[in-house]
């Protein structure tokens with residue numbers, strides 16, 4: 087009982103919410119949309135590959151009639167050695183031609199497939215980059231990764247081998263049916279009775295197969311999300327000795343993934359034996375009925391042999407079409423998931439002709455601003471405030487009071503759900519998003535360091551900056567000393583997230599990065615929280631000159647850092663409770679006074 091409870095708790099702990107099976111019938115429109123990625127190659131690779139496919143299909147179609155009917159009925163029956171020689175040379179020539187055509191067909195189709203996959207992946211990645219914060223709030227990094235990697239990979243097979251087979255088999259099938267009818271309509275009709283039965287069984291399998299492939303993708307997504315989270319959070323896991331629980335959950339998702347594959351491949355595997363069974367029945371009919379027709383002199387032995395060849399060629403594309411059909415179903419499942427992301431519109435969108443503030447001054451106004459991350463509760467209520475250009479304003483308040491939310495609205499990572507946010511008296515919804523964000527630098531407590539050198543990480547703030555400018559910025563924030571002490575100085579390689587650096591060092595880098603961007607507005611969200619007091623004194627000094635002429639919004643729990651601010655805004659539960667400079671607020675003896683006293687007492691006790 088207790089064990090069961092524990093297991094449920096573990097499964098509930100890791101809940102990945104947004105991944106559900108998208109269940110729609112086979113959608114031609116969507117297939118068409120997928121195949122529209124072939125369009126850029128419609129004048130180059132596509133026609134070349136098509137011609138190669140056509141040649142190899144035609145050779146395959148012509149050869150049996152030459153081998154059976156012409157060789158047996160004309161050359162051998164009439165002992166015509168000249169004709170026999172011509173036939174042998176022609177057949178050999180055709181096979182050489184087919185070999186060459188096949189080589190090029192495979193090469194070109196592979197190139198086509200790789201190009202299409204490259205384009206789709208690029209399209210998806212570019213689009214995901216443009217999506218708003220809300221999109222990323224609702225999805226785990228792992229599940230996004232699965233779509234960009236696995237889902238697109240599963241299309242690869244469809245575009246490289248699947249499309250070749252589809253085209254080739256389609257031509258073969260039509261050609262073979264036409265030739266079978268020409269050779270013997272009655273024998274063809276007798277064999278064709280099996281086709282509707284096969285069609286009926288295969289359609290009933292279709293839906294199940296498609297759903298199974300979708301489930302496979304879902305389970306992979308869950309597995310990836312968990313893997314990603316586990317690796318990122320390994321330090322917390324180990325410090326709380328939660329490895330066992332983690333492995334238990336991993337076993338759970340890994341088993342689900344394994345079972346979903348088993349299920350899908352089991353259903354898949356039903357297709358080919360079914361075609362083989364039909365093939366066997368068809369051959370039995372051919373032998374029994376064909377022999378009767380030969381005995382009646384209705385068909386010649388040559389016709390019978392050619393017919394047998396073609397019948398073999400008839401089942402082969404049907405069987406392969408089954409496989410391609412599965413690839414199409416897998417592709418459908420993946421493309422639904424890819425298009426779901428591509429169709430996602432950025433919630434924070436730019437106007438068609440946005441206003442450009444060539445010379446942004448940095449005055450910020452909030453007019454009765456309301457905001458809710460979700461409909462259940464408001465993060466900001468009726469916020470009205472004005473930050474003059476060049477002012478330094480501090481936001482203080484308890485955890486969850488809405489400080490970061492205000493900063494998020496200034497950078498327009500989210501749009502206010504009520505009221506207006508203005509910069510230089512222009513509603514920020516009317517401003518160019520790129521321009522707005524290029525004029526704002528945000529320094530977070532949790533600094534993101536990209537894999538690469540220190541110098542490139544700082545240069546991220548302004549990619550065109552020279553090495554000297556980067557070093558200048560680093561010196562200004564007091565980062566130069568620790569960087570010089572690294573093994574390779576500014577050219578030391580740091581891995582993703584900069585785990586080899588201390589939190590404070592990472593913050594200094596992000597400071598230099600922000601200053602290099604030369605912003606009009608600078609937002610420091612708990613930016614000095616992890617820097618030791620000595621470094622902080624240095625930074626405060628540097629900040630004074632560097633913030634000069636810029637509008638600064640400082641979010642700080644450590645109140646000593648914001649004493650000098652022009653205005654201190656005290657928030658509580660998303661509302662402004664007090665504002666004024668340090669002295670005014672201390673005199674007022676309100677919330678701010680209480681917060682300062684509490685910190686002072688803590689320090690005293692400490």
Ligand SMILES: Nc1ncnc2c1ncn2[C@@H]1O[C@H](COP(=O)(O)OP(=O)(O)OP(=O)(O)O)[C@@H](O)[C@H]1O
Pocket residue numbers: 223459460465483484485486487488489490491492
């Ligand atoms: N992405 C999000 N999705 C949903 N709710 C959110 C999101 N970010 C913040 N919230 C909620 O909005 C409220 C305000 O959060 P905010 O981050 O602005 O607080 P804060 O004052 O900056 O807190 P802290 O001092 O802890 O950083 C909180 O109740 C928080 O739970």
